[in-house]
Amino acid sequence: xxxPIKIHTPxxxxxxxxxxxxxxVLITGEIYAARDAAHKxxxxxxxxxxxxxIDWHDKMVYYLGPTPAKPGDPIGSCGPTTSGRMDAYTPxxxxxGIKGMIGKGSRSKExxxxxxxxxxxxxxxxxxxxxxxxxxxxxxxxxxxPELGPEALARLTVEDFPAICVIDCEGNSLYEVNQxxxxxxxxY
Amino acid sequence: xxxxxxxxxxxxxxxxxxxxxxxxxxDVYQALKKGRETEKSPAGxxxxxxxIKNAEIAKAEDRPYCQDTGMTIVFLELGQDLHxxxxxxxxxxNDGIAKGYTEGYLRKSVVSEPLFNRVNTQNNTPGVIYTxxxxxxxxxxxxxxKGFGSENKGGVKMLVPADGVEGVxxxxxxxxxxxxxxxxxxxxxxxGIGGTMxxxxxxxxxxxxxxxxxxxxxxxxxxxxxxxxxxxxxxxIGPQLGGSTTCLGVNIEWGPTHIxxxxxxxxxxxxACRHKTRTL
Numbered sequence: 001x002x003x004p005i006k007i008h009t010p011x012x013x014x015x016x017x018x019x020x021x022x023x024x025v026l027i028t029g030e031i032y033a034a035r036d037a038a039h040k041x042x043x044x045x046x047x048x049x050x051x052x053x054i055d056w057h058d059k060m061v062y063y064l065g066p067t068p069a070k071p072g073d074p075i076g077s078c079g080p081t082t083s084g085r086m087d088a089y090t091p092x093x094x095x096x097g098i099k100g101m102i103g104k105g106s107r108s109k110e111x112x113x114x115x116x117x118x119x120x121x122x123x124x125x126x127x128x129x130x131x132x133x134x135x136x137x138x139x140x141x142x143x144x145x146p147e148l149g150p151e152a153l154a155r156l157t158v159e160d161f162p163a164i165c166v167i168d169c170e171g172n173s174l175y176e177v178n179q180x181x182x183x184x185x186x187x188y
Numbered sequence: 189x190x191x192x193x194x195x196x197x198x199x200x201x202x203x204x205x206x207x208x209x210x211x212x213x214x215d216v217y218q219a220l221k222k223g224r225e226t227e228k229s230p231a232g233x234x235x236x237x238x239x240i241k242n243a244e245i246a247k248a249e250d251r252p253y254c255q256d257t258g259m260t261i262v263f264l265e266l267g268q269d270l271h272x273x274x275x276x277x278x279x280x281x282n283d284g285i286a287k288g289y290t291e292g293y294l295r296k297s298v299v300s301e302p303l304f305n306r307v308n309t310q311n312n313t314p315g316v317i318y319t320x321x322x323x324x325x326x327x328x329x330x331x332x333x334k335g336f337g338s339e340n341k342g343g344v345k346m347l348v349p350a351d352g353v354e355g356v357x358x359x360x361x362x363x364x365x366x367x368x369x370x371x372x373x374x375x376x377x378x379x380g381i382g383g384t385m386x387x388x389x390x391x392x393x394x395x396x397x398x399x400x401x402x403x404x405x406x407x408x409x410x411x412x413x414x415x416x417x418x419x420x421x422x423x424x425i426g427p428q429l430g431g432s433t434t435c436l437g438v439n440i441e442w443g444p445t446h447i448x449x450x451x452x453x454x455x456x457x458x459x460a461c462r463h464k465t466r467t468l
Binding site: 066076 | 231238241242246249255306310337358362372424425428458459
C-alpha cells in the first residue's frame with residue numbers, strides 16, 4: 001500500500017477529480033454524519049422547497065450512526081454504515097454540492113451516474129473498525145434532527161481519518177477490479 | 189422447586205450485552221489472525237490489520253468494536269423445574285437489555301414499528317426472545333446482538349428435495365454473491381437447513397452461537413460446512429476491498445422437515461460475531 005494522501009476539508013470538485021481508486025487518504029477537517037432517517041428528512045424538505053439545515057456545498061458526507069460517547073470522550077464508536085441504503089436519496093443530495101462520500105459497500109448505477117455528473121468521489125472506511133476510527137474524531141456536534149438520536153445530522157471534526165477511494169468520479173470501482181482479480185470461483 | 193429472582197436475570201443480561209459489544213470472541217479473533225497470514229490482497233491485508241487492531245482497542249478500553257451494537261437476540265432454555273420470582277421472565281430480559289445498552293454506552297438501534305413511524309425506543313428493547321422449555325432447574329441464557337449491515341443481506345430459499353446438496357450450495361452462494369462486500373466481510377455464515385421457512389431461519393441464527401472453528405457433529409454436514417467455506421473464499425470478495433479472506437467459518441444447523449420440502453436459510457454475520465452464554 002502506498003503512503004496515504006492527506007486531505008484537508010473543504011473537499012472541492014478540483015480535489016475530487018484528483019483521486020483514483022485504491023488511493024488511501026487521511027482526512028483532516030470537518031465531515032458531516034447523516035444516515036437513513038436524516039437523508040429521508042432532507043429529501044422531504046427539498047421536495048417541499050424548504051432549506052436544508054446545512055449548506056452541503058464542497059462538503060463530505062459520512063454515513064454514520066455512532067454509539068453514545070463515554071464521559072470525557074468526544075464520540076463513541078463510529079465506523080461506517082452500509083452506503084447502499086442511502087442510494088435512493090444520494091443523487092438528490094449530490095445535486096446539493098456534496099463532493100465526497102464516506103461509507104462502505106457498493107453503490108447503485110444511478111448514484112454512480114450522479115457521481116460522474118457532479119464529480120464526486122466515494123471513499124470507504126473499514127466496516128467494523130469503529131473503535132479504531134473513533135481515535136481520529138476530535139469533536140461531534142449535532143446540527144439538526146436531535147430527535148433521531150444516533151441518526152441525527154452531525155458535524156465531526158476529524159484528524160487523519162483513514163479511508164480509501166473505492167469509486168472515483170469517473171465511475172471506476174475498486175470493488176469490481178479487486179474482486180475480479182482475486183476470484184477463483186467457477187460455476188456459481 | 190428452585191427459585192431464581194428476575195433481578196438476577198436482568199443483571200446478567202445487562203452484563204452479557206456489554207461484554208458481547210466490547211470483547212470480540214477469541215475464536216473470531218484467532219480466525220482473523222489466521223486470515224491475515226494467508227490473505228493474498230495487500231488492500232485486504234490492510235483491512236484485516238485495522239479490524240484486528242480495532243478488536244484490541246475495544247477490549248482494552250471497554251468500547252463497542254462496532255457502532256452497530258445490534259438488535260438483541262436472546263435464546264432462553266428454561267428448566268421446567270425452575271420458578272422465576274419477583275417479576276416476569278421476558279420483562280426481566282428486556283430490562284437487562286435496556287440496562288446494558290444504557291449503562292454500557294451502546295447504540296440504541298430499535299424502532300417500535302417498522303414501516304410508518306419508525307420511532308426509536310431509546311433503550312434497544314424489545315429484544316428478539318426465543319424461549320425453550322427444557323428438563324432441569326436451570327436457566328441458560330445466550331445473548332446474540334445482531335448487526336443489521338449483515339442481517340439485511342441474509343435470505344431464505346424454499347428448495348425441493350430434488351435440489352439436493354448442489355441445490356443447497358447454489359442457494360447459499362447466490363445469497364453470498366448478492367451480499368458481496370456489503371455485510372462487512374470477513375463474515376461468519378449461519379446456515380439453517382430443514383424445518384419450516386421460519387424454523388430454517390431460526391436454525392441459521394442458532395448456528396451463529398457456535399464457535400467459528402466448530403463443526404456440525406454429523407460428518408456430512410461438517411463436510412458441507414468446509415466445502416461452503418472454501419467456495420465463499422474463492423469469490424474474491426475478500427475483506428471488503430477484495431481478496432481471499434471472505435469468510436471465517438460456516439456453521440450449519442439442521443432439523444426435520446416435510447417430505448415435500450428442503451428449506452435453506454442463510455444468516456450472514458460480519459466479523460462482529462457476538463454471542464455470550466451463561467447458565468443461572
